[in-house]
Amino acid sequence: MRQNTVEKGNVLMGATKYLLLFAAVIVFALFSILAPRFCTVNNIMNIINSAAITGMMAIGMTIVMETGEMNMAVGAEATIAAAVVGKLLEGPGFNVYIVAVLAGLAAAMLVGALNAFFVVKVGIPSFIGTIAMTTFINGFIKIVTGNRYMFSQYWPDEFSFLGQTRLFGVVPMPVVLLIVIAILTIILMDHTRFGRYVNSVGISPAACKNVGINAKRTIVCCYLLCALITGFSGIVLSSEVMTVSPTLGADVLMSAMAATMMGATFLRPGRYNIQGTVVAALLLTIISNGTVSIGAADFVDDLIQGAVILLAVGFISLTQKGGLPSVKFNK
Numbered sequence: 472m473r474q475n476t477v478e479k480g481n482v483l484m485g486a487t488k489y490l491l492l493f494a495a496v497i498v499f500a501l502f503s504i505l506a507p508r509f510c511t512v513n514n515i516m517n518i519i520n521s522a523a524i525t526g527m528m529a530i531g532m533t534i535v536m537e538t539g540e541m542n543m544a545v546g547a548e549a550t551i552a553a554a555v556v557g558k559l560l561e562g563p564g565f566n567v568y569i570v571a572v573l574a575g576l577a578a579a580m581l582v583g584a585l586n587a588f589f590v591v592k593v594g595i596p597s598f599i600g601t602i603a604m605t606t607f608i609n610g611f612i613k614i615v616t617g618n619r620y621m622f623s624q625y626w627p628d629e630f631s632f633l634g635q636t637r638l639f640g641v642v643p644m645p646v647v648l649l650i651v652i653a654i655l656t657i658i659l660m661d662h663t664r665f666g667r668y669v670n671s672v673g674i675s676p677a678a679c680k681n682v683g684i685n686a687k688r689t690i691v692c693c694y695l696l697c698a699l700i701t702g703f704s705g706i707v708l709s710s711e712v713m714t715v716s717p718t719l720g721a722d723v724l725m726s727a728m729a730a731t732m733m734g735a736t737f738l739r740p741g742r743y744n745i746q747g748t749v750v751a752a753l754l755l756t757i758i759s760n761g762t763v764s765i766g767a768a769d770f771v772d773d774l775i776q777g778a779v780i781l782l783a784v785g786f787i788s789l790t791q792k793g794g795l796p797s798v799k800f801n802k
Contacts, residue, residue: 522755
């Protein structure tokens with residue numbers, strides 16, 4: 472009797488690891504029934520293309536949150552990178568796209584470095600510090616963009632490559648980029664010494680000293696890597712829409728955060744992980760696209776997404792002893 476109970480418990484725990492994926496499949500099937508045009512090749516490509524941008528930004532956020540810190544400035548990092556690229560290519564005198572992209576990524580990483588400095592060196596709680604940094608960078612973004620939507624006839628043809636190219640004429644380039652970034656970060660976080668360091672810092676920064684792990688250096692590296700990825704996501708997004716707005720990254724911020732939180736319910740419940748983040752980004756995009764396909768009001772999407780997040784996080788909190796991994800608000 473006891474053995475049967477244990478076996479049932481193991482089966483249940485095994486099923487909960489894939490609950491997020493099951494939810495994505497069920498929601499997709501439901502919208503396919505309610506809206507016949509939902510399950511078409513073109514719309515499926517649109518869904519995964521939209522999920523790619525959210526997924527890239529969420530991957531960056533996940534890397535930081537695995538350390539137990541937060542980064543609310545990912546939207547600002549994405550926007551400043553895109554704004555720098557757009558500004559450099561705005562006039563007729565400069566059209567070297569790759570140099571502009573590198574400058575944009577450098578700008579995003581500078582923001583990441585500032586975040587790391589104030590969180591690690593100064594000791595400001597990461598939630599407060601990165602929100603303050605977002606406000607500061609948003610002001611700088613308005614200066615760069617002139618507080619307007621930025622578009623220029625001088626932007627080279629390469630500007631649209633990252634966002635509008637379709638591999639084999641079918642698969643959107645942002646999806647290809649997401650897959651590459653996801654694979655590389657999964658290898659980094661799950662199969663390298665650095666990934667083990669990040670996991671250790673997230674569990675107990677104090678205990679890291681006893682085993683020779685430099686927790687502060689690890690957190691700094693995570694903020695820089697996060698900024699690199701989120702900055703790149705902003706450049707890809709601006710390439711897709713062929714414009715740079717002052718709120719480019721902010722428009723994706725909450726979806727990215729939701730994907731990161733929901734991702735901790737997948738595969739390794741209670742731990743932030745890249746695989747779960749990508750699946751969660753896909754689920755959220757399916758919901759958003761599906762509500763539009765059935766002609767629902769805008770608020771329906773917000774209600775459904777909010778409910779899904781609460782259910783997913785609540786489920787893990789109830790089924791796992793430790794609940795979701797927390798972020799540190801106090802040093």
